[in-house]
Amino acid sequence: MRVLGRVPRKAFTLVELLVAIAIIAVLMGLLIPGVQMARESGRKVHCRSNLRSMALAVQSYETAHRVFPSGYVANHAASDVDASTLDASPGTSWGLAIAAFLEEQRAAAAVRPNDPAWSVASPQAADVVALALPIFLCASATGPRDPFAARRPDGSPHPSGARLGRSHYVANAGHADPWDESPPRRSWDGIANGPLYRNSRIRAAQITDGLSQTVFLGEHTSAVSEKAWAGVVPGAASHPGERVATLLGGHADAAAALVLVHSGPAEDEMRIIHPPNDPAAHADQMFSDxxxxxxxxxxxxxxxxxxxxxxxxxxxxxxxxxxxxVVPGDRSE
Known part of the structure; x- marks a missing residue:
């Protein structure tokens, strides 16, 4: 009887193995960016949906009250205004004003405008103003998403101990050059050529440039400075304010979600929306991830x-x- 010999098993050669690894690496290199792009596309859709809902809520507010909400309602007579900057008396922001139209009933019901003891930093408001409302958070935004502690303009802890829910969205208070001490209009109500500024009461008829040609809301992630959806605590930093210089140095913690939208002198070629330079110098601008x-x-x-x-x-x-x-139709995209 003849015994059959064992057939030798053929294995991968080193060259074949390296080729297989290279092919897998190329496929992964093609696949991963596609997955990342798909995820970012989904996040952008979610972000647009948030802004769309807020914009419709602003319109509903105008329909109900015949004026658009103030960017931030400040109490000029407050005794705890920061004397060094004349900035940030206690008050509520546009986010709290439109809460009822966003179906955020808990936030809307908490506001007591006729109660002098009620403010964003008062104990009665603590649970509400610290809420992390999903509609005010962008899915692409980096950094922490939990409430942040209010601070004084010098960075020290605020004596109220208030914690504020973040907002990645801001209101347009107008445009100005923060390096220039001569804005279009200066007063306790800030730089006032946008639709939503401090103590504003803008009617639709006043927006002669047209609603479709005027920015109302935009993005501002926590990578630049903290913003609260509910309002301003007494003595915290806010902008735009009477002193444009206070816009710099990162003094935006605990401020209402209220910003300028101009990046600087016309000859300055820094990027407008997503500035690559020192974030402290861009605390007053819209910013996105x-x-x-x-x-x-x-x-x-x-x-x-x-x-x-x-x-x-x-x-x-x-x-x-x-x-x-006259804004060219193809310059905003």
């Missing part, structure tokens, strides 16, 4: 994605309510 730009909500409720390299005069024109500028 989306690649290439940020979302803004216009007065008519539409939402646009604005390029980080938008032409500065165009960006300034979109920021004012009655500048009379």
């Amino acid at each position: 989306h690649p290439g730009g940020a979302h803004v909500a216009m007065g008519d409720g539409s939402v646009r994605f604005v390029s980080e390299l938008i032409h500065q005069p165009t960006w300034a024109a979109l920021s004012s309510i009655n500048g009379g500028e």
Whole structure:
């Protein structure tokens, strides 16, 4: 009887193994960016939805009250205004004003405007103003998402111990050059050529540039400075204020979600929306963690994605309510 010999098993050679590994690496290299892009696309859709809902709530507020909500309602007679900056008397922001129209009934029911003892920093408001409301949080935003402790403009802890829920969305207070001490209009109500500034009471008829050509809301992530959806605690930093210089140095903690939208002098080529330089110098601007730009909500409720390299005069024109500028239709995307 003949015994069959054992057939030798053929194995991968080193070259074949290296080729297989290289092919897998190439496939992974092609697949991972696609997955990341798909995830970011989903996050952008969610962000647009948030802004769309808030823009519609602002419109509903105007329908009910015949004026748009104030960017921030300040009490000028408050005794605890920071004397060094004349900034940030206690008050509530546009986010709290539209809470009822966002179906955030707990937040809306907590406000007691006729009670002098009630403020954003009062014990009665502590549970509400510390809420992390999902609609005010962008899915692409980096950094912490939990409530933050209010601080004084010098960075020291605020004596109230208030903790405030974050907002990754801000209101447009107007445009100005924060390096220039001569803004378009200066008063206790701040720089007032946008639709939602301190103690504003803007009617739709006053927005002669057109609602579809005026930015109302936009993004501002915690990577630059903290923003609260509910309002301002006494003596914390807020902007825009009477002293434009206070915009710099990162003095934006515990401020109402209220910003300027201009990046600087016209000859300055820094990026407008997603600045690559010192974040402290951009605490007063819209800012996003989306690649290439940020979302803004216009007065008519539409939402646009604005390029980080938008032409500065165009960006300034979109920021004012009655500048009379003609905005090219293809410059905002």
